[in-house]
Amino acid sequence: MIHMNRHYSDLKESYLFFRIAEKIREYQRMHPGKSLLRMGIGDVSLPLCPAVITALHEAVAMQGEKKTFHGYVSETGDPLLRAAIARHYQKRGVDIREEEVFVSSGASDELGDLLDLFDAASPAMIIEPAYPAYVDASVIAGREILFVSAKEENHFLPLPDETSDPGIIYLCSPNNPTGAAMDRITLQRWVDYANGKDAVILYDAAYVAFINDPSIPHSIFELPGARTCAIEICSLSKTAGFTGTRCGYTIIPKELEKEGMNLSKMWTRNRTTKTNGVSFVIQRGALAVFTEEGQKEIQETLSVYRANGRVFTEALDALGVYYTGGKNAPYIWVKCPEGKGSWEVFDELLEEAQIVCTPGQGFGESGEGYIRFSMFADPDDTIEAARRLKALWKK
Numbered sequence: 001m002i003h004m005n006r007h008y009s010d011l012k013e014s015y016l017f018f019r020i021a022e023k024i025r026e027y028q029r030m031h032p033g034k035s036l037l038r039m040g041i042g043d044v045s046l047p048l049c050p051a052v053i054t055a056l057h058e059a060v061a062m063q064g065e066k067k068t069f070h071g072y073v074s075e076t077g078d079p080l081l082r083a084a085i086a087r088h089y090q091k092r093g094v095d096i097r098e099e100e101v102f103v104s105s106g107a108s109d110e111l112g113d114l115l116d117l118f119d120a121a122s123p124a125m126i127i128e129p130a131y132p133a134y135v136d137a138s139v140i141a142g143r144e145i146l147f148v149s150a151k152e153e154n155h156f157l158p159l160p161d162e163t164s165d166p167g168i169i170y171l172c173s174p175n176n177p178t179g180a181a182m183d184r185i186t187l188q189r190w191v192d193y194a195n196g197k198d199a200v201i202l203y204d205a206a207y208v209a210f211i212n213d214p215s216i217p218h219s220i221f222e223l224p225g226a227r228t229c230a231i232e233i234c235s236l237s238k239t240a241g242f243t244g245t246r247c248g249y250t251i252i253p254k255e256l257e258k259e260g261m262n263l264s265k266m267w268t269r270n271r272t273t274k275t276n277g278v279s280f281v282i283q284r285g286a287l288a289v290f291t292e293e294g295q296k297e298i299q300e301t302l303s304v305y306r307a308n309g310r311v312f313t314e315a316l317d318a319l320g321v322y323y324t325g326g327k328n329a330p331y332i333w334v335k336c337p338e339g340k341g342s343w344e345v346f347d348e349l350l351e352e353a354q355i356v357c358t359p360g361q362g363f364g365e366s367g368e369g370y371i372r373f374s375m376f377a378d379p380d381d382t383i384e385a386a387r388r389l390k391a392l393w394k395k
């Protein structure tokens with residue numbers, strides 16, 4: 001007789017995007033013809049850069065010729081792409097070797113799948129508000145969750161709590177949803193804490209491309225001690241517009257060992273068992289991101305999102321409201337005015353300014369009282385939304 005994974009019934013229903021879509025539908029039914037400024041989107045809005053498109057076309061053509069056709073690619077990634085990613089780190093002075101890079105289909109897959117490496121009895125520490133996948137993947141695995149609250153008092157960058165005893169620590173910097181990014185001193189505290197507790201940090205660096213401030217590390221491996229306690233999970237989704245194309249990479253240092261087990265060897269074994277790797281064509285597209293041309297072209301796209309961030313943060317500065325993010329991240333996390341709830345402010349912005357935001361409550365209870373704006377929106381919509389927000393909140 002089959003026994004089901006009962007932990008699925010412990011998952012909280014995710015009403016966030018469903019409820020937002022429902023409210024938008026209702027608004028449009030009541031106000032036909034009124035257009036909305038969609039400042040809530042977490043997806044990118046600009047296309048892949050020309051270097052990637054050319055590489056994808058070339059790779060497709062190769063698959064049609066007997067001489068250049070590729071069958072299965074190595075489960076851990078095309079050696080050319082692994083080497084290019086390692087060089088990308090080395091250029092920033094971070095000594096990552098090709099064998100330490102694992103090509104993936106994206107960060108989401110890895111954030112859940114990596115839990116296979118750890119016994120279900122190891123608790124996961126999650127800073128809340130959080131990207132929902134950390135909580136859900138841990139719940140599905142039946143893992144105890146130790147929540148740490150990010151709040152205004154700690155500028156949404158909490159420090160570790162010495163009294164708790166995590167096995168896995170999820171860190172996300174620059175953060176979704178708060179846009180807060182850890183400086184070296186804060187991240188070093190977490191690295192030292194993880195080493196002291198013999199825990200493993202799953203460092204989600206999906207938004208690394210948005211870092212502007214030199215005091216913010218681009219990789220956890222810039223910090224002393226990280227190689228004995230951290231795995232870095234990266235994605236080309238937001239860096240290079242790969243949300244629909246799907247490619248990312250994970251870095252596991254060779255010397256990362258716990259209880260006599262080597263995590264890199266375990267993950268190699270896991271991948272060779274559970275996947276047959278990422279599509280050859282997509283990996284060739286990803287390889288183009290790491291060329292000189294690709295790096296230049298993705299910066300042109302990123303600069304559009306960065307400019308949106310400047311427009312919006314200037315409006316918030318003029319209003320004098322408390323917010324985090326927007327400077328090293330594509331998200332701005334804004335305190336609701338007059339102590340209002342996040343859904344109440346969502347409704348007000350929709351009704352009175354036709355702006356769609358994301359209510360913070362959808363990222364966990366400690367997100368209540370905040371709303372998230374995304375800088376992936378259309379630039380003209382961003383300018384107009386900033387103007388309307390200023391007019392509305394000045395009143």
Ligand code: PLP
Nearest residue numbers: 106107108131176206235237248
């Ligand atoms: N991590 C964070 C913090 C995210 O916000 C997202 C997507 O929004 C992901 C991971 C997922 O990235 P991917 O598209 O590579 O699965």
